[in-house]
Amino acid sequence: MLDDLLGNMGAQQEQLENKLKEIEIIEKSQHDEIEITINGKKEILDISINKEFEDMGELEDLLVLTLNNAFTKIDDMVEAETKKLLDSMLPGGLSGLFG
Numbered sequence: 001m002l003d004d005l006l007g008n009m010g011a012q013q014e015q016l017e018n019k020l021k022e023i024e025i026i027e028k029s030q031h032d033e034i035e036i037t038i039n040g041k042k043e044i045l046d047i048s049i050n051k052e053f054e055d056m057g058e059l060e061d062l063l064v065l066t067l068n069n070a071f072t073k074i075d076d077m078v079e080a081e082t083k084k085l086l087d088s089m090l091p092g093g094l095s096g097l098f099g
Contacts, residue, residue: 016085017041023077027070029062038070040078 020040028035033053037046044067053059 012085012088016081019081020078023074023081025070025073025077027066027073029066033059034062034066036066036070038074040074040081042071042074 021043023040024037024045026035026037033050035046035048036044038044047063049059049063
């Protein structure tokens, strides 16, 4: 039984990795000056910056803030997907051990 569980974990991990690549979020700054698209693997897929934006100092601050917000949202989504995967792998009654 343990061999089956451990053997299945590799396949489940690969499935999770593929699912994370499919998850995408778009995060925008407060006034839509910046739009960032990232996936569940925390890979930045696209950054769009309003061409009329002129204050580079403020732009840099907005970029950092928007990226951090996007990464926080992705972390929450990855945690939920990982919990689902663990719950599906564990025998009934044991899934409650992880939250």
